[in-house]
Amino acid sequence: MQALLVESLSPDLSGVHLADLPMPTCGPGQVLVRIKAASLNFPDLLMTKGEYQFKPPVPFISGLEFSGEVLEADPASGFIPGDLVMGGQKTGAFAEYAAVEARSLRKVPQGLDCSTAAALGAAYGTAYTALVELGGIQPGQWVLVHGATGGVGLAAADLAKALGAKVIAASGSASKLEALKASCHPDAVLLAEGRFREQVAEITDGKLCDLVCDPVGGDIFDESTRCVAFGGKLLVVGFAGGRIPEISVNIPLIKGFSVVGVRAGEYARRFPERGRVISAAVDALASSGKLHPHIDRTLPLSRWREAFDAMGGRGIVGKIVLVPGS
Numbered sequence: 001m002q003a004l005l006v007e008s009l010s011p012d013l014s015g016v017h018l019a020d021l022p023m024p025t026c027g028p029g030q031v032l033v034r035i036k037a038a039s040l041n042f043p044d045l046l047m048t049k050g051e052y053q054f055k056p057p058v059p060f061i062s063g064l065e066f067s068g069e070v071l072e073a074d075p076a077s078g079f080i081p082g083d084l085v086m087g088g089q090k091t092g093a094f095a096e097y098a099a100v101e102a103r104s105l106r107k108v109p110q111g112l113d114c115s116t117a118a119a120l121g122a123a124y125g126t127a128y129t130a131l132v133e134l135g136g137i138q139p140g141q142w143v144l145v146h147g148a149t150g151g152v153g154l155a156a157a158d159l160a161k162a163l164g165a166k167v168i169a170a171s172g173s174a175s176k177l178e179a180l181k182a183s184c185h186p187d188a189v190l191l192a193e194g195r196f197r198e199q200v201a202e203i204t205d206g207k208l209c210d211l212v213c214d215p216v217g218g219d220i221f222d223e224s225t226r227c228v229a230f231g232g233k234l235l236v237v238g239f240a241g242g243r244i245p246e247i248s249v250n251i252p253l254i255k256g257f258s259v260v261g262v263r264a265g266e267y268a269r270r271f272p273e274r275g276r277v278i279s280a281a282v283d284a285l286a287s288s289g290k291l292h293p294h295i296d297r298t299l300p301l302s303r304w305r306e307a308f309d310a311m312g313g314r315g316i317v318g319k320i321v322l323v324p325g326s
């Protein structure tokens, strides 16, 4: 089968190439899936460089998230051939077939096609864990979402709108603000550069934000500590900007806000019952048409480099979907 193999870690994707590999076999507790669509997530890029917290031994097949059709399943798995499923196990999604643990899969929500399902799970699961489970979002609250053109950010902005919050969608790229308006219909967009606290104060009539969702880090995080309302939460989701910021703890004390670490996958593994509740809630919202996963473009797996370069170069609004076997 065709698969995207990370043969060695490299800063420039030089250790990554398409390879012909043996078809995987379905072991006990596993499900064999013919992958129809896989979506690119920032950790996929980091893993090719060895810069993600999870460091699989090389060689490994890239890709943490896919959807597809069950070909074979352990009878105890709860799946049968023909089921459409979505999920993944951190690696192995950018391939024609994958044999994965049944617990890493769930059925594609009713009404969704496989491409949309592949773009839904990780981004919206992370957004839901951050905003609802850990953030306690309420209708009418002001929510500032950074990196809102990205997979997690756009999902967070879309979800917050669906839950009745007032959303400021922020991007560091002026050229993407119009696309951002069209893709998640926020209450306001913000060019997040320099000192943006005064703009946030103006937009919110001086209230500032109950929740700030930050997948970018660095200077964005630093300035965001000035944008959280008393009693609010600054949700630390990631560091797409590259710098892990630091904070003096007197700042959240004086300003009365919490800094909350979000680790969605680990949260679901440690609290599997909560993980199931989160997935079910995301799926129900998606099936009822309240969520709008935004696919920037769909590419054959053979054009994987274009996808990875676009993500590294901040040239995406939403998600890129890769289709194997094409």
Ligand SMILES: NC(=O)c1ccc[n+]([C@@H]2O[C@H](COP(=O)([O-])OP(=O)(O)OC[C@H]3O[C@@H](n4cnc5c(N)ncnc54)[C@H](OP(=O)(O)O)[C@@H]3O)[C@@H](O)[C@H]2O)c1
Binding pocket: 040, 041, 042, 043, 122, 126, 147, 148, 149, 150, 151, 152, 153, 170, 171, 172, 173, 176, 215, 216, 236, 237, 238, 239, 240, 241, 242, 262, 263, 264, 265, 311, 312, 314, 316, 318
């Ligand atoms: N905590 C968790 O559970 C969890 C789960 C999934 C992902 N993450 C993390 O969340 C972050 C975002 O992931 P994602 O999949 O949403 O990535 P993504 O689709 O590439 O989005 C990241 C966004 O960050 C912005 N950005 C600002 N500076 C950037 C830079 N130097 N390089 C790249 N992007 C930059 C970009 O928006 P503009 O160009 O519009 O500014 C971009 O759209 C990553 O750090 C990822 O590891 C965390």
